[in-house]
Amino acid sequence: MKKIDLHIHTNFSDGLFSPEEVLDLAEERGYNVIAFADHDNIDGYLAGRDYAREIGIELIPAVEISTLEQGRDVHILAYYFDIKNKKLLSLLKKIYDSRYSRAEKIIEKLNAQDINISIEQVKSFSGQNNYIGRPHICRALIENGYCNDKYEAFDTYLGEHCFAYVPKYACTTSEAISAVHQAGGIAVLAHPYTLGDDAMIYNIISYGVDGMEVFYAKSNDETIYHYNEIAKENGLIRTGGSDFHGDGLDLEILGNYSAPEKVLSEMKRGRNE
Numbered sequence: 001m002k003k004i005d006l007h008i009h010t011n012f013s014d015g016l017f018s019p020e021e022v023l024d025l026a027e028e029r030g031y032n033v034i035a036f037a038d039h040d041n042i043d044g045y046l047a048g049r050d051y052a053r054e055i056g057i058e059l060i061p062a063v064e065i066s067t068l069e070q071g072r073d074v075h076i077l078a079y080y081f082d083i084k085n086k087k088l089l090s091l092l093k094k095i096y097d098s099r100y101s102r103a104e105k106i107i108e109k110l111n112a113q114d115i116n117i118s119i120e121q122v123k124s125f126s127g128q129n130n131y132i133g134r135p136h137i138c139r140a141l142i143e144n145g146y147c148n149d150k151y152e153a154f155d156t157y158l159g160e161h162c163f164a165y166v167p168k169y170a171c172t173t174s175e176a177i178s179a180v181h182q183a184g185g186i187a188v189l190a191h192p193y194t195l196g197d198d199a200m201i202y203n204i205i206s207y208g209v210d211g212m213e214v215f216y217a218k219s220n221d222e223t224i225y226h227y228n229e230i231a232k233e234n235g236l237i238r239t240g241g242s243d244f245h246g247d248g249l250d251l252e253i254l255g256n257y258s259a260p261e262k263v264l265s266e267m268k269r270g271r272n273e
């Protein structure tokens with residue numbers, strides 16, 4: 001049996017560990033096939049692929065794209081695309097580049113309410129590629145004593161319904177799916193349960209998404225069953241992953257989790273091999 005995890009974050013987005021550290025941990029914990037699905041960039045994949053080969057772990061090219069559908073955050077996972085495809089890379093860069101000014105706006109809103117964190121402090125938490133996401137702002141809020149943990153930070157300050165929420169530039173869900181297809185990749189709807197809206201999921205299916213992240217580690221048996229049925233009925237590839245960030249709250253998930261082995265054959269069929 002192969003041990004598989006197709007949704008892992010490194011410190012090239014909002015994970016805590018470097019690609020090499022994640023690979024060492026994955027090797028130690030017996031994984032055969034993994035994918036770094038960092039938000040809006042593939043720098044972690046590029047940095048880790050030689051080391052993965054060296055230690056005998058199959059590292060699948062992947063990315064988790066930030067998209068917007070009717071004002072909701074929808075994450076589209078892409079796998080097996082051409083990592084040199086200009087159109088996809090420029091789409092990712094546009095989303096990625098907008099993160100800095102968005103972080104500045106969030107911090108301005110916090111500062112206006114006398115919550116004192118600075119962009120310099122937030123930047124100090126980002127990895128080698130200066131990626132900034134809400135989890136980095138969250139760390140500054142915790143460090144400066146404005147909340148106890150990430151859940152409190154999202155509930156009070158950073159979540160979609162909070163005063164300091166600022167949406168980032170994101171392409172539409174259908175635009176992202178088309179760009180992934182043009183780059184020869186597979187587009188997968190990440191963690192469908194976070195949408196909790198089947199009508200929206202059927203819309204996304206109508207845009208031509210190839211798969212759904214049915215076997216998501218942070219969901220439960222009931223939701224897995226529900227999305228497995230929708231995926232089967234619509235002929236979608238059923239993928240799975242842990243969404244490991246290594247931030248202390250999910251440290252054990254990398255090791256305890258594996259996607260079922262049939263995920264790999266379904267993905268290969270999706271690529272018409």
Ligand code: AMP
Binds near residue numbers: 135
């Ligand atoms: P961003 O891409 O900057 O909008 O940040 C999104 C990331 O923040 C997600 O991928 C999660 O890692 C994290 N996140 C979003 N919502 C929550 C939440 N309610 N609780 C904890 N983490 C969250």
Ligand code: ZN
Binds near residue numbers: 009014015039245
């Ligand atoms: Zn994340």
Ligand code: FE
Binds near residue numbers: 064075190191
């Ligand atoms: Fe996500």
Ligand code: FE
Binds near residue numbers: 007009037064243
């Ligand atoms: Fe993720």
